[in-house]
Amino acid sequence: MIFSVLYLAVRCLLGCLMVLTRRQASKDSELLVLRHENAVLAARSAGSATGRATGCGSPHYPR
Secondary structure (H helix, E strand, O other): OHHHHHHHHHHHHHHHHHHHHOOHHHHHHHHHHHHHHHHHHHHHHHHHHOOOOOOOOOOOOOO
């Protein structure tokens, strides 16, 4: 029990140190990736709201 709490505390501290010491370029690239993921998810949810499936496994997918 005490080892798991200690492990989580050390892991959290190291994670915080990594975030603080990263360069601005890596932070910008991570933001770009997250924005792209959000755009893809928004497009998928907008497409599914119409009731038409458009994925590769979909019967509506042009082959």
